[in-house]
Amino acid sequence: MNAEQTAFLTFAGSAFLSPEPARLLALARELGDAEFVEILETQADGLEQDYNRLFLNPLGTPLPPWQDANQEEARLMGEAHLSALEWYRRFGVAPQRTSDPADHIGLLLLFYARLLDDAPEEAEAFRIRHIDWIPEFCSKVETQAQHPFLRTLAQRLRQVLA
């Protein structure tokens, strides 16, 4: 994966962790991504509501953004949480929010991007354990998101991970 793509993964991880439009716009400009800049400049309204609807209190089909919640036994703080913590710990880091699940899609993407940049020989094993569920998750977001930012984000992320 090239530097542009890992930068995109960082952008995506960041976006999945917090939907604040002004912040995302700054990040999109830094990324130099015209598509996201345009969406955020012209259609930012409703992004937070759609984010909350999809990821925090799912309406209709659930899209909880944690790996454990996307396994067959949908729950939080299961094996993926423990495994992710183990990965982070090997590299001397832990999530800032220690009481929340460590397998949030955003955290996993940020960490994966860091691995690709700084320890690429480890990235494959991490991908298999913690990233491979994400394309399917993105497909669901593409179908169910109402806001163009989230639809585009999911679509582009799926393509990058393909």
Added chain:
Amino acid sequence: MGLTRRDWLQWTGGAAAGVMAAGGLQAAFEEHFQAATPAAAGEQTLITSCGICSPSCGIKATVKDGAIRFLEGLEGDLSGNGHLCGKGAAGAAFTYDPDRLKYPMKRTNPKKGLDEDPGWVRISWDEALDTIAAKIKDAITRYGQESLLFVTLPSPDVWMRFMNAIGVINRIDHIDECFLTDRIIQRYTTGGKTWCNDFENSKYIVLFGWDILAKAKLVYANGIVDARDNGAKIVCFNPQYSATARFADEWYPIKPGTDLAVALAMIQVLLSENLYNKEFVDAYTNFKDYETKIREHFAAYTPEWAEQESEVPADVIRRIAREFAANGPAIVPAHKKTLCANYANGSQLVHAISILNILAGTIDRPGGRYFPRSVNIPGVDNIYPPPAYPPKQGRRIDGKEKLPFVLEDGGGMFSTLTDGILNRYPGMIKFAFFNFYTALGFPNPPQMFEALKTIPFLAVMDIIPTDTANFADIVLPHVTYLEANDLVARDYKAKYPQVVVRQALIPPMFETKSIAYVGLELGKRLAPDYFKTPAGEFINLNTLLDEKTKRSGLGGSFAEFKAVGIYENKQPFTPRTTFATAGGSGKCQIYVPQFAEKGADPLPVWRPKRDLPSPEYPYYYLTFIPAVHRRNTTENNAILHEMFPTNSAIISTALAAKLGIKEGQTVRIRSRVGAIELPAHLTETIRPDAVMVAHGFGHRSKFLTKAGGLGARDGDVIPAQTIDELVKAGNFAGAACIMDAVVNIEPL
């Protein structure tokens, strides 16, 4: 590894400065990650107590890396006796439910309804608390205290102090569906506030309806199994061949709502044949003071009369009454709503049952119902005495001022609330706060939804996004009991005092908080003088818990006690010789003169249930709570959902044949207030004139991804009541009549 741990740390450390210069993407990692030691956290074993139902069984928990891995029973704990029930064992699935409320949110769509998307946006706790405080202040200033409605439990003490400090007059909880009737009757007949049942030492147990084994409160289930092992005889009256009926020595399919007739006839036999425990009755009751009245009152309630009402044969009632007297210690045990709240004659039934226990001479005696020997944990008002609370002024939305004994009890009433909001005082409520109560818990939930729409501002604090949360203007995320600290004194089985810790196994997830925190923070904003220590500082919840621990003799601090986890004082059990009945006689009261003084029945009078079968509605409607669920709060728990996902209409094969209903076929159950549709389940184990439906299902919140949309709401066919109906029915101790419906059944 291409990069050493030190490199990552350096990068992390260096990046903090770089954030400002380099901008967002470079800093994104550091925003969400921090440096950490590489050592793996080991497994820990912690003691805590269950918070799903009230006996709060002790738990031994395994925790690893901030994640709860396993919950099991705690040896030596009086409630669970080393075991957990299905609900308790599945406890972590509440904490780890992806659907749980995570952050304070406000709605952006002003249109309210189950089918409306509230358009939630996340807000800070400060914004949420400031907004709620401002709404309360505005409501009080413009419309008075009566315009506030709090549908919340009385606990914890800090929350209750907040209620009192702002003069809340309309605080409603589920007590009229649960504790209320029993509590009022016990206050005047035996002086008890809560009860324990000494199953283990009992030799003769008569159960009116209570399906002890399927109710799955372990403390009781273990008790009745032990009783059986110890040679007790168990007699069961229940329209359904329940789990406990199968386990009992004798079972009678009593006509629904007529338990009172059998209880009255048993009393009649005990009195007319002088079979009561003379030693106890003469020494510790007011029987002699009212003997003529009492004997005359019960004389007409013969077993032959009772057979007409109940369909239990007269000779059976007579024999059981005689055995009850001869084979003691005997007990008619009860657990709150199992007896009191189901029918309009609940007040009279609980009184009759109390009399049976008094006549058996087993009140606070081995083998009978006894008062818990509990540790009295001081509340915030003992520790930091408050300034005088303001008087409670205004109209009562539930109308309980018309029921003096309910008024005296202090709680509010679920069953008359919607009538109050919609009909008695429309527009009076301007602000409401619901905590842990969903509309499903009320009789006639559709009426409750209509009532909710009339309230200009609604705050809901809960663990999961319930149907009620759909109507909220602000939702607040509550911690689960596995993320909370407290002290739990045993009072369901307490021959000697025992306290088990409740400790946070993990820190509260996301931004969840406790209702005590909300009480304190709203208190600081609205009534600060009530939330200060004598030193003039605001109360601190941790310091308060330390103080409770110390003053209860449990240890020097909460941290010290939680390391031990359990306290007990195995003092010998000394039966009471004076009884703290209201009125101050020091004796148990069979005849209750205080009831007569306020127009209530001083002795239990036969009254029929509220709704009786008619040509239009020929069948009795019964509800129950499945063993693996609790009220209407557990259906979205992944594990419990898998075990019991939805409900059905349970009817007898005979009735099904008559109506042309096949197994699994959808039927419509219709009453005078509403209808539900659900699949039929045929069985031989229920009376052919009854249908039974599990409570707790029919959540319509689309935010509940497992329970939402599944099953039928049992309450839709149960009429809510008006306060005048209660008064007219002689329902002076306020039973909610949650089973008092009759219905029609048709195949679809």
